[in-house]
Amino acid sequence: METLELKRIASQVRRDIVRMVSAVNSGHPGGSLGCTDFLTVLYFDAMNHNASNFSMDAIGEDVFYLSNGHISPVWYSVLARAGYFPAAELGTFRKMSARLQGHPSTDKKLPGIRMASGSLGQGLSNALGTCQTKKLNGDKSIVYTLHGDGELQEGQIWEAAMYASANKVDNIISTIDYNGRQIDGDVEDVLSLGNLSQKWQAFGWEVLSVDGHDIDALKSTLAKAKSMTGNGKPIMIIMKTEMGQGVDFMVGSHKWHGVAPNAEQLEIALNQLEETLGDY
Amino acid sequence: MIEIEVLGNKDTRSGFGEGLLEVGKINKDVVALCADLTGSLKMDAFLKEFPERFFQIGIAEANMIGMAAGMTIGGKIPYTGTFANFSTGRVYDQIRQSVAYSKKNVKICASHAGLTLGEDGATHQILEDIGMMKMLPNMTVIVPCDFNQTKQATIAIADYDSPVYLRFGRPVMPIFVKPDAKFVIGKADTILEGADVTIIACGHLVWKSIEAAKVLEAQGISVELINMHTIKPLDKEAILKSVAKTRCVVTAEEHMINGGLGDSVAQVLIQNDLVPQEYVGVNDSFGESGTPMELMTKYGIDTQNVVDAALKVIQRKK
Numbered sequence: 001m002e003t004l005e006l007k008r009i010a011s012q013v014r015r016d017i018v019r020m021v022s023a024v025n026s027g028h029p030g031g032s033l034g035c036t037d038f039l040t041v042l043y044f045d046a047m048n049h050n051a052s053n054f055s056m057d058a059i060g061e062d063v064f065y066l067s068n069g070h071i072s073p074v075w076y077s078v079l080a081r082a083g084y085f086p087a088a089e090l091g092t093f094r095k096m097s098a099r100l101q102g103h104p105s106t107d108k109k110l111p112g113i114r115m116a117s118g119s120l121g122q123g124l125s126n127a128l129g130t131c132q133t134k135k136l137n138g139d140k141s142i143v144y145t146l147h148g149d150g151e152l153q154e155g156q157i158w159e160a161a162m163y164a165s166a167n168k169v170d171n172i173i174s175t176i177d178y179n180g181r182q183i184d185g186d187v188e189d190v191l192s193l194g195n196l197s198q199k200w201q202a203f204g205w206e207v208l209s210v211d212g213h214d215i216d217a218l219k220s221t222l223a224k225a226k227s228m229t230g231n232g233k234p235i236m237i238i239m240k241t242e243m244g245q246g247v248d249f250m251v252g253s254h255k256w257h258g259v260a261p262n263a264e265q266l267e268i269a270l271n272q273l274e275e276t277l278g279d280y
Numbered sequence: 281m282i283e284i285e286v287l288g289n290k291d292t293r294s295g296f297g298e299g300l301l302e303v304g305k306i307n308k309d310v311v312a313l314c315a316d317l318t319g320s321l322k323m324d325a326f327l328k329e330f331p332e333r334f335f336q337i338g339i340a341e342a343n344m345i346g347m348a349a350g351m352t353i354g355g356k357i358p359y360t361g362t363f364a365n366f367s368t369g370r371v372y373d374q375i376r377q378s379v380a381y382s383k384k385n386v387k388i389c390a391s392h393a394g395l396t397l398g399e400d401g402a403t404h405q406i407l408e409d410i411g412m413m414k415m416l417p418n419m420t421v422i423v424p425c426d427f428n429q430t431k432q433a434t435i436a437i438a439d440y441d442s443p444v445y446l447r448f449g450r451p452v453m454p455i456f457v458k459p460d461a462k463f464v465i466g467k468a469d470t471i472l473e474g475a476d477v478t479i480i481a482c483g484h485l486v487w488k489s490i491e492a493a494k495v496l497e498a499q500g501i502s503v504e505l506i507n508m509h510t511i512k513p514l515d516k517e518a519i520l521k522s523v524a525k526t527r528c529v530v531t532a533e534e535h536m537i538n539g540g541l542g543d544s545v546a547q548v549l550i551q552n553d554l555v556p557q558e559y560v561g562v563n564d565s566f567g568e569s570g571t572p573m574e575l576m577t578k579y580g581i582d583t584q585n586v587v588d589a590a591l592k593v594i595q596r597k598k
């Protein structure tokens with residue numbers, strides 16, 4: 001898809017995010033805004049998927065796992081705008097009986113979601129399982145994941161990282177939202193990840209880096225990653241991002257990790273985000 | 281005169297190993313994952329026959345459970361294998377989110393459950409696993425009683441589209457379920473019909489209860505023995521039908537009294553037909569090293585404990 005069009009979609013997704021969390025005065029806008037450009041490019045440019053006829057088994061389709069499930073607002077908005085369910089349903093986010101639970105779940109059968117996430121560190125393992133099933137089925141599709149950088153403090157991530165390279169799982173493209181922030185502050189201060197790129201390389205992964213807000217770079221990096229699949233190694237893309245990207249008073253601070261803007265703040269935010277596809 | 285034919289002596293984990301091989305032949309979607317305990321879980325035969333469907337995960341149980349859940353996307357039926365301790369407590373959150381809440385068709389197969397793991401001691405002797413697993417919504421909990429039944433259950437769960445916890449063990453015990461018996465999930469087996477007391481048991485305690493029934497018979501007490509191999513969903517009808525006749529219950533399990541089979545039975549009785557119940561189980565204690573049979577005696581889950589509980593509960597009948 002053309003870069004200009006992807007930017008228009010991303011702008012609308014950002015509007016959706018701040019409106020969704022503000023409406024229920026809860027949810028996670030910071031990481032959602034930071035991953036908007038990536039998820040827009042993933043769903044509208046990179047992935048082979050069928051939004052109009054969601055299939056849990058995803059035979060012949062690419063699969064995406066959101067391992068850092070708390071940034072559900074961006075995923076829900078992208079899924080809706082891609083056609084998995086009506087955009088109007090975004091207005092039910094975090095409300096009783098809604099399919100759009102606070103964290104993603106399969107429980108209420110929201111199209112587009114294949115695994116619950118929220119308790120961190122599990123998505124990479126889930127993805128590797130699907131990778132192995134695809135190999136058994138002779139299905140050449142790709143499995144994508146997204147992880148928070150803080151999430152990498154979970155031990156299960158490294159169990160999975162070790163498994164993937166040791167077993168030559170080469171139909172996976174994982175990504176990290178490397179914004180350097182987590183709830184208690186900077187990742188560097190809470191529990192440093194050290195040299196992240198070298199860590200993944202040491203675990204046997206091909207590592208790519210990209211500016212997570214440069215749509216062209218995201219397109220080309222994902223295309224490059226796809227071309228590297230099937231070569232015996234798992235692939236990791238480290239995306240340099242800013243928490244709260246797109247809203248000046250949110251950008252670059254951990255303070256908006258799990259805090260929703262009030263009505264006044266919402267107004268300021270929406271003035272910075274062009275309505276391109278029509279608000280839900 | 282109680283006559284239960286003993287068909288041989290084997291460990292229930294070997295029943296799992298044979299069942300896994302068999303179900304692998306019947307159902308091409310069955311895959312197996314193991315966390316470095318292939319020999320202990322008797323998964324070698326499956327590995328040899330279906331190497332491409334066997335996944336060695338290494339000592340990384342959290343990754344194993346997560347991968348098993350992910351493998352269901354695309355139609356596989358994953359069986360995970362490790363000790364009961366590492367199958368449950370170590371990975372409770374992974375099971376909760378990726379398997380139970382996400383309602384994935386994963387079969388968590390757990391060996392070396394309970395005290396009868398023996399000499400390795402309390403670090404490995406989990407006695408809380410039935411409780412943990414039965415509390416999870418969407419989870420089915422099965423504790424077969426002998427080699428044949430474990431094999432039958434291993435095969436049966438492949439056709440049951442649900443998360444399943446299948447618990448079995450290490451010691452060699454008598455085989456008494458017929459090799460051609462049909463295993464029905466959620467339907468209890470009445471092993472003995474009797475009039476004076478109902479004993480409801482699972483796992484290795486079913487055999488101990490057969491022994492107890494013989495001792496009680498010699499004292500003129502007629503025992504109705506129910507093998508409650510499925511703890512969830514629980515066969516309430518079988519319980520209520522039996523107590524309508526006997527008016528008292530003993531539950532017997534190789535598990536904590538707190539949260540096990542006995543508590544599930546008590547819930548049914550309290551809400552439907554309040555008759556006296558006595559528990560045979562481990563009473564809020566960790567185990568220790570020893571031979572399986574020594575430990576069963578020391579921790580109060582042996583034949584004599586079932587006998588004593590039966591005599592006591594009969595006294596409590598109004």
